[in-house]
Amino acid sequence: MQVRLDGHSLTIPELEAIASRAIEITVDPAALALVDERHAGLREARARGAVYGANTGVGANRHEQAGDPDGHALRLLQSHCAGAGPEEDDRTARAVMAVRLNQILAGGSGVSRRVAEALAAALRAGAVPALHRWGAIGTADLSPLAELTLTLAGARPWRSGDAPAVELDATDALPMISSSALTVATSALAVSEVHRHLRASTIIAALSFLALRGNPEAYDPAVHAARAHPHQIAVAETLHTLVTGASPALRLQDPFGLRVVPQVTAPALHAAENLTAAVTAEINAAVENPLVTADGIHHHGQFHTATLASGLDAVRGALLPVMSLSAARLSLLMRPDMTGLRPFLADGPPGSSGLMITEYLVQDLLAEMRGTVQPTASGTLSISLGLEEHASFATQGARSLRTMTQLTPTLLAAELVAAVRALSLAPERLTTGTLRTAYDLATASLSPDLTDRPLDGDLTHAAALLPRLATLL
Structure with missing residues (x-):
């Protein structure tokens, strides 16, 4: 059995089945095409001027222009990776990955296609990241999603299973962690x-x-x-x-x-x-x-x-x-x-x-x-x-x-x-x-x-x- 993720129609029972590895996933090609389109739009906007998190600091640093733009994404992820508290179980971690992937396929993040495809590949391979529980307050699960993104990039090991590392684009960092995927899952x-x-x-x-x-x-x-x-x-x-x-x-x-x-x-x-x-x-x-x-x-x-x-x-x-x-x-x-x-x-x-x-x-x-x-x-x-x-x-x-x-x-x-x-x-x-x-x-x-x-x-x-x-x- 399979469920197609398209960013618009995923149900809770389907998410449960993905989390329990009772069903395989496919990704809607039209949704991936939209991801490509919106990623290009984010890069163009970044080239024209200030875009929050893409070439500026975040939070109270929002008005500061990012120094070393090419290294900004990695620094942002590392600085938001607190890694505190107990680790989430495998079922919850897989549900987080599926939620985040489906949200990306909705087409508003600007995340690059290769990150979306890497998430899908990791889910199919049964790779599970180590996601620590603490650090969110209902306005995005910044720390655990930073852990997930760094794991996808090969900067942190998978807790179980394995998946190829993906090269992050300079604009991928904030869009990847700007979600409450752990809370939602x-x-x-x-x-x-x-x-x-x-x-x-x-x-x-x-x-x-x-x-x-x-x-x-x-x-x-x-x-x-x-x-x-x-x-x-x-x-x-x-x-x-x-x-x-x-x-x-x-x-x-x-x-x-x-x-x-x-x-x-x-x-x-x-x-x-x-x-x-x-x-x-x-x-x-x-x-x-x-x-x-x-x-x-x-x-x-x-x-x-x-x-x-x-x-x-x-x-x-x-x-x-x-x-x-x-x-x-x-x-x-x-x-x-x-x-x-x-x-x-x-x-x-x-x-x-x-x-x-x-x-x-x-x-x-x-x-x-x-x-x-x-x-x-x-x-x-x-x-x-x-x-x-x-x-x-x-x-x-x-x-x-x-x-x-x-x-x-x-x-x-x-x-x-x-x-x-x-x-x-x-x-x-x-x-x-x-x-x-x-x-x-x-x-x-x-x-x-x-x-x-x-x-x-x-x-x-x-x-x-x-x-x-x-x-x-």
Whole structure:
């Protein structure tokens, strides 16, 4: 399978596939021709007068004419290569390369064709650069992209794999690093996980509903038609369909963990949908400063990622309540008055602890998540001699969302293990259809031993099931 990069149509699922080496890339010849045209335009403008970063300093040095113009590009890259913090994993690094290549193909950077072709060749060869995480604030990932560019030029080694070095043009340096490709790639991979986790969480919530013999009135379409928030009707209809045929309800009204799943899941889906649109726009955007168009050179602030930052903040804020609701259902599954089973779903001698410890685990995870929800777009700064007095901090928002998506699988796994255990102890509560399929998938991976024993294996296997559960919706 192949995906053609043209600067305009790359999707997040395609980017994921490239990052995972599940798909090969080709490059649209028309896009490469546009790269050639815009590179020539940048060189012509540089020959005529001052062009930011091409023959001037950058930041507060913008009015200084570059000394030694031929060596200016290399000095700019070296001076912006801080190389601090942990290295990004291979999947993220490949996603960065693909994002940056696709943005270049959008035709606004002025980067030379040979750099674009070198990026494509490195992706095909499986070469991975060492990209350090720290040094960006949501106005371009200058330091890691300087690392990438120096690696392409042969000035730094590839972390794994190899690719031929490319000779940089004197105008290639700033256009190559004038992008938030690492922030965008991190956001893209994270929001994909969010979508999967939300679908899986809906399946798991429905399994808990069966185990707790919930009241399906809360999911009745007539209820949700009365207040049509985005996605709420769809979530309610999904749950209503999933639990059709469930055991008779035990309660007139259920606790919130069951009753408000549509109301809590809907805003997370809405936020994830909006973030997906924002990330997709960034993947296919020409945002370099200066921007090279058919009309000439434009100096601007298009590199500011305010829309991305606000979208990241919104998703984190909306995802946390979904996870806290999962924790609430886990607590319900521990209670004999709610399940009709033994405390903590124990199945051993009196005094057995069962799944007691899982509540501690999920509360630890929730506490960690709360630290990631602080809005990053509220930050302020003044740098570069006061010239740059605002930033989006989308970079920090993307990292925080990634952290949330790394914690989420274990939290949802705890609820899944508990719901499946309750249903195995009371199999008459199971229904046919999708939830039976989900239950069978889980029981095939989890140990049938319900006596007190280490639970780490079950939690690991349950977390690994989430992508498969997500495909059931």
